[in-house]
Amino acid sequence: MKFVSLKMRNWRSFHGEHEIVFSVDPERPVTLLLGPNGAGKTALLNAFTWAIYGEFTEGFDHTDRLVNLGASEIDPSAETFVEVRLQHESDEYSVRRSTNASRQVTSDYDLVVTRNGERAVEADIHRILPEPLKDLFFFPAETFSTANVLKGDRGGEGAAFDVGRAIRSLLSGDIYEHASDDIRDAKKSSTLKVPSGGQGQEAVNLARHKYEQAEANLDAVTERKDILPQLLLKAKTLAAKAKSEADRYDPNEIKKWSDKNTRLTKLVTDAEQIVVRADALYVDLSRGSHSHMAQFVCESAIRRLDLAETAGLMPPRIHESVLEKSLETGCCALCRTPLDDQTKDRVQKLRDRVGDAQIAVRGLEARTTLKQFLERRGTEADRLREEVEKLAVELKLDPPPKEASIKILASVVRSCITVSSSLHRQAKQDLDDFVTESKFERPEIGESPIELYINAQDRVNAISDELTGIHVKFDELKKIHDDALKNLEEKSGQSVEHMQKTKALKILTDAKGYFDAARQGLNEFGREDFERAINETYNDLIAKPYVVKVDSGFGIRVKLTEGGATVPLSQSEKVLLLIAFLGAIARLAPHYEEIAREGQQLAMTGNVETSKRTGFPVVLDAPTSPLDEEYEVDVVQALPKLLPQIIVPVSAKSVAVWEAIADKVGKAYVMELTSNQTSNRTVTWGGKDHTYSINHPEVSSARTRIALLG
Missing domain, CATH: 3.40.50.300 (P-loop containing nucleotide triphosphate hydrolases)
Structure with a gap:
């Protein structure tokens, strides 16, 4: 276009x-x-x-x-x-x-x-x-100064753009959302309402009541979960405007508050990363325990193969065909000297001890493989020791001995997990205390822009925290709902009408689950395409060893290509990232439109290759x-x-x-x-x-x- x-x-x-x-x-x-x-x-x-x-x-x-x-x-x-x-x-x-x-x-x-x-x-x-593209393809100057597509240290900070919605609109993915909503409405219709049982049907009545309550609870949290991204988007936009106003009012005071908030937030993020590192190390040590046990078996096998080689059996010093010919002719096959009985006996014993040549070769190959395994295992063990030592020193704990066993390393890592978890809890508490202490009463119109900004950012943080936790709550209520429906189905077996309606509810529930999963699948596949596209556009704009990572919520972080450390960007680099962000969506747009036209959303999304020639x-x-x-x-x-x-x-x-x-x-x-x-x-x-x-x-x-x- x-x-x-x-x-x-x-x-x-x-x-x-x-x-x-x-x-x-x-x-x-x-x-x-x-x-x-x-x-x-x-x-x-x-x-x-x-x-x-x-x-x-x-x-x-x-x-x-x-x-x-x-x-x-x-x-x-x-x-x-x-x-x-x-x-x-x-x-x-x-x-x-x-x-x-x-x-x-x-x-x-x-x-x-x-x-x-x-x-x-x-x-x-x-x-x-589509309308969701308006704020992405038509970009005003002031937004270049205030917008930030980076995912902040706290979940509430970052882009005020609903990339997921834009991608779904390009893919006509709203059909899945509409289908899910229609099914939810159908389940509430009076036609499918399971009637109350009469006398002796107390169990059915109780099961029906529990199901209806579970359905209502799940619908409520689903509606909240669906609306939270829009609320967060709006809150971010208002916070960005409030910050712009506050900066003009008193840049020093707002910077002071922002710096402390950023510092405390970074402590939380750093502590979280250390906990993740410690947990990952413990998993690596657990996975490596089997190779630690296999080490002794491998070393024993190598010693036996070495003895066989020393004894001249692997490979044999005299080929078995020479010994067999000597025994057959009664003369040495090499020098033609006749063999007496005692010599024949010695040759026979030597033939009995010499293995098949092919088996000898396999023995040599096996020894090489075992040595390679021990070498790799040693390299991995050295890496784990180095990582454990680095983590322990970072947490001010005693590092493990240089040749520490897996068992000792695991013990040190458990201590690291305990200490890092404690540090994370303390950092989170410090941040929460700061946010609580810095809260203001809701200011009236005309009061300090700084107070307006702080309250606006608090709103962003609160919605972000709710969005993070609501997925866990949704999963819990979904399980309660499914169990309640299964219980109702079992209790309704004695009534044909009850049984038919509960089966219909079960079919609709499964269908709704399919459409919900399809919508989530589009989001994930779209995330993969978007991450690939924004790396291409960012590399076109800035020649630095950076890689852009996009999480499931389309939050963006810029990391070093080697090492993976998060890169703190200057304001100019953030503007470059924003332009790359817009370019990535624009490059994906024609591909997604074609995919939607062909009805191949779930088959082709996630494998889209963009280029500078299309967009x-x-x-x-x-x-x-x-x-x-x-x-x-x-x-x-x-x-x-x-x-x-x-x-x-x-x-x-x-x-x-x-x-x-x-x-x-x-x-x-x-x-x-x-x-x-x-x-x-x-x-x-x-x-x-x-x-x-x-x-x-x-x-x-x-x-x-x-x-x-x-």
Whole structure:
């Protein structure tokens, strides 16, 4: 899919009618729009989202004032419209949304969608660009500064993007969710309600009551589990906005609180990792115990084979055929000397002791294999001793002796587990105490932004903790529900009606389990594809020995390729990761759309290979604004390699950096700003000066004109 053009009239600062034709050349994928502050770069981004979704990006203000103020002053009934044309496979679509000065206040608008010139519906556009992609493919400048896709040290920190939902929407995975919801509603219908038994049916009544209670409890926790990711997403967005406000209010105080929170949280994370290391070491030692016992058997076998070799039996010093011929002829087969009786007896005994040559060779091979096993076992034992010693020293415990046995190593590791678990409990308690002590009463409007941020972050942490624990609670209630249904089925055996309804409930429960598992499977397979794709896009942007890891909740961590240690990223590196994050989703989009069209979601997801040649377009508003000069150059040079179409509104302050990739810019425009609040400026592109902003004392409402740079 590619955007062909965007046409608009009287849209925000854009007075009159304007059209932008985008570059569709994959060799020159960048469409660049240079504009000063106030010219409408964010308004241009929202022209896309309003036309396609009827919505706006987070933080876009005055959504009830879409018609250009100058146009509405001239004509109170002035209309605004935005029309986006896009090419998808062999079809061309157009979506046009319009309103006027009076209707914009109530969000009233007209919508016209066409496909190949014939009337279509909004759903046709949303099948190509599902609504969950809005915040991923149309990215405002301020989000580059506040968004953080990294998974924080606490579960509540990280990306304010629902990647799982975006992936499910691309794969049409909502059908599984809808099917599961429909089955849940069907199970509640009066038709399947097991009636109360009469006299003598107390056991059935009790079983029915327990099942209905278990069903209600499971439904409640399921609904909560399904809604928590959205609540967390909203809480993260509010916390990011609150932090931005708090930083502007008193950066020192909020940094002080954040630093302590980060330090205590890191202590919890470090303690958790040590506990995991200790547990893993204990498992490794347990698995290696059998090889420890086998060591003595192997050493004994090697000694016996060595004795056989010393005795000349393996391999034999005299081949068995020589001895047999000597006995047969009565003469030495080598020197032809006749053998007397005593010599014949000695030759016969030697023949009896010499093994078959093939068996001797196998004996040598067996000894080599046994020695190799002991060598590998020794290497593994040395590694375990080194790891145990390192962990013990880290926990300030006495390390094991240099040649410690498996039994002694296991004893030391058990001590490490005890100490590390205690440290983890203490670190968690310290963090919980700090969070509790730093809680404020819910502030009234107008109170300290710092208090607002702390409360917002507490909300994020609380929802994250609930989300972590609710999966365990769900599993417990699911088992209680299944046991209650089984009990009801057994108790209903005496009534045909009871038995039929409980069997129907059992069938529906199994079907719901299938659809729930299918939805979870899509998430996991999508995670695998996303992890592979984001590593490719991140490597395209930053040449460092890093690997990106994505967990089951689509939380992201950046680690060293060797050693696996988590890498603390600078703000510039976080922006690069964010761009890689967006690029990964855009590269997956066309593949997932094809998989959904073919109905192969569960068969093909998880094995998708992405490339720079395929991907949906993205609109990035000033993506390099938070970057320092070094990373700005790297990102600008890497962006053309990210996707086959990228639309970038930026200011002209770094025009030289962008002109360095002029051969990758298929279309370039300037957003000329006219206002009594700006100055007269020009921008140089392609060796020519172009009007950038104009000071006009009679123009109080900013006016922007789009001009092609050629």
